[in-house]
Amino acid sequence: METLGFLADGFAIALQPANLLWALLGVTLGTAVGVLPGLGPALTIALLLPITFSVPATAAFILFAGIYYGAMYGGSTTSILLNTPGESATIITALEGHKMARQGRAAAALATAAIGSFVAGTIGILGLTFLAPPLVELALQFGPADYFSLMVVSFIAVSAVLGSSVLRGLTSLGLGLLLGLVGIDMQTGQPRFTFGLPELLDGINVIVVAVGLFAVGETLYLAARPKYHGSIAPLKGRGWMTRSDWARSWKAWLRGAALGFPFGTLPAGGAEVPTFVSYYVEKKLSKHPEEFGHGAIEGVAGPEAANNASAAGVLVPMLALGLPTSATAAIMLSAFQSYGINPGPLLLQSQPELVWGLIASLYVGNVILLILNLPLAGLWAKVLAIPAPWLYGGILVFATIGTYGISQSPIDLILLYIIGGMGYLMRRFDYPTAPVIIGMILGPFAEQEFRRAMTISGGDLTVFVTRPLSLTLLIIAAVLLLGPILLRRRMVQRRSPFRHHHDN
């Protein structure tokens, strides 16, 4: 109950008119940077750091938290409308969201994303408010071996995006794994596949690949077959969410939040992996699995909820222990230092009004975001009324500018168009593009954790089965992977006992 008292004090701070304005400014700015690929919340906050010299600490953090949250909302808008993900955590949203938009259901997709973000964001902040200390203890139990096993589970999510041919899907995955290898290997400091280009030392940015494959590839595909233009359906009716949309969305929101929040609290968790897992879960549980890949609303609702809940999760280790586990958190912590506040495990005790003001402002920011975004959903959707050649020309310009913004490096632009060309060919020959992204994100993650686990255990492979967390995760992976196959076999055996020898 002590928590409630602190939270009430926090709201007293966050609801001051000046602080409300800072929150409004923050979420608006955040939405704007979320929309632009290449401009992330970390960079925006870093550029705004000098304001820490002229405004009080609470106001600055309310602004920063607003930017952080706003960016998570904004990223989905371009994913859905333009197939151009603004943030790596919204790449999965583009899969179903853009398909929905092309069927004239952009407003419904944007609405389920906005409401889902609000619901999951609120659940995440509630978790942050009441569960932070025990959750952090749990998150710290995750060692490299456990993370590796968690990645094994996550790889199963690939099966949801394989498309019609397993071989083609796995080829795409392999391509993603290869792209993920480019750059300096963290464990040895040696460059891999950089071809002597210093720009490749830090690896290939996943946003460049996603924008190249989705936006540029799609545009080239359209340009190559002009008749295809007609497939953007005009906006349907009011375009708002129907009763069936609500019925299909709400469970996905809750499941997405339940996946995203704990994942965010993990020091090495991140916001992308829970979106993959959520997509997989929704496809498996959906009553309409055949709609996946053609605009299933659950495929937008779940991943969007997951990424917003994980954003709240990331703040758990930051506020409870002073651990910056994302670039945005790291920059926010460096802003604490500008005020002479040393972020650490004692932050909550030494700066209660700041921390609780920040938490309360997250609730406020979340409400402001919903109010801002819901009416905008219909307005944004009108973008699709632009005739296709103009629209896709615009997407190309937008993708190019955004990519140049990432590092202002011409190498990134060349990569964007090479990958765009590749995306066109993949589309043309019916290779799915999503496994590339999943491979690129999960591959290096799994590799680094595997090698960390090996270094710590002195090369002993049994760590993966002797650690309870890791073993549990591996069993889950085995059940998910083999369960359906075994089940199918048994059913086949029962139906035709004589054919059973032929199967082997």
Place this chain on the structure above:
Amino acid sequence: MMQRRDFIRMALYGSAALSLPMAFGRSAQAQAIDTLKLFVPANPGGGWDQTARSMEQALKAAGLIKGAQVTNVGGAGGAVGLPQFVNQWKGQGNALMVGGMVMVGALIANRSPIKLTQVTPIARLTGEYQVVVVPANSPHKSMQDLIAAFKADPSKVSWAGGSAGGSDHILAGMIAKASGGDPKKVAYVAYPGGGPAQAALLGAQVTCGISGYGEFGEQIKAGKLRALGISADKRQPGIDIPTLKEQGVDVELVNWRGVFAPPGVKPQDRDAMIDLMAKMNDSPAWKEQLKAKDWTPLFLAGDDYARYIEAENKRIEGILTELGLA
């Protein structure tokens, strides 16, 4: 993890590209240099970036410059930015690059064709000592305990720190060597930045960890991590940690940060920059920045600094070779 990497990569961005309000507290006084151009071969928010922004603040407050323009080109410990500074900023008399020890190591480990000797050393400004820590419930109470365990079986002692070949890894190698062990046998576990490494230590996933004091200070004060030794030459004021040396480990390492002018600047421009840095170092505004950020002043300018960098290059190349990274 990837989210972090992406954000960081996205943040390889020039502040000039986005003219968000940077002009707070600008004052018009008589100055030697109108606009100082600061090149940061790292992303916004990190140590070098903070050094550049603190310099901007202090220089403006002291009335030594009218304004500064900070450009960030991050990646690979400075190895991405340095070629750009050497090639595109050549001969610019009003430009400075922030760099440091991490860059020396990164350039050697990446076998970069461009060396730190190609730029013009101006001044070393600050430094930070490294600390060796263990989780609070660790059986190791002193450096001797840790070293004894390492000598008994190096594969059982895992060391967490920043990227391979960086200052943390270098210190681990130096400790191993100084205590008669083989640096190549150090079971080093590299993490991207201080947060994840601290999480691994707090969860006792690794035996020990190394990072700058600033990174671990709060966890040490809260009793969540135990500091075994600091890589300074003598005890530091306000930090109750014994040095490695007094525990019989003859190792000293400071993660220094300094500034460089581009190659090919005129001698009078170089002298003016050295003078500017000396004036900044003496200014109360800079001292305030040092205090707020907990940085140790380590001013060293001109030729002395150039010789220091040459010596550092040799020393670090030696230890990286012994670690099997160079």
